[in-house]
Amino acid sequence: MIELDEQRLEIRKTGKNVTEHVTQNINRMIEDTFLVWEEKHEKLEERVKNQENRIYFLEKQTWKRNMKEIRPRPMIVTFSTLGIKIKILKRKGELKDSQYYLKEDYSNYVLEKRKELQ
Structure with a gap:
């Protein structure tokens, strides 16, 4: 009887340990996925910002080129x-x-x- 009780306790402990390890692994995988998404999002934001700056610069250049025309400004x-x-x-x-x-x-x-x- 005592051996059975010890085996039950040991099985419960290992079950808890397995559950904890699985939970930790799942959480780690989710965190890694979110980190990758966050990095991609930051890169896209930076890219959009650079594109906006380029567009602004190009618009400014075209405006400056139009200044050379002879017409009332x-x-x-x-x-x-x-x-x-x-x-x-x-x-x-x-x-x-x-x-x-x-x-x-x-x-x-x-x-x-x-x-x-x-």
Whole structure:
């Protein structure tokens, strides 16, 4: 009887040990998989960031090339206070019959972000 009890206890202990080892192995495998995915994700994020920088640089280059053309170019004006800007924008209707016009100048990037936020 005593031997049977000892064997049962030993079987239970080995069962617990096997369960713990299997659990640890599964957790280790899951962690390894997530680490690989995380590395891939970071690489993709870096790649996307580099692509955005390249696109921005290329757009900037094309803008600079367009500057060489002989045609009227827009003027960008900044004001010291917001009040002056508002006054001028309110009176822009007086320029209807002239060759001049006023509008706020935002980059395509800012316009896209504004659309996303609305």
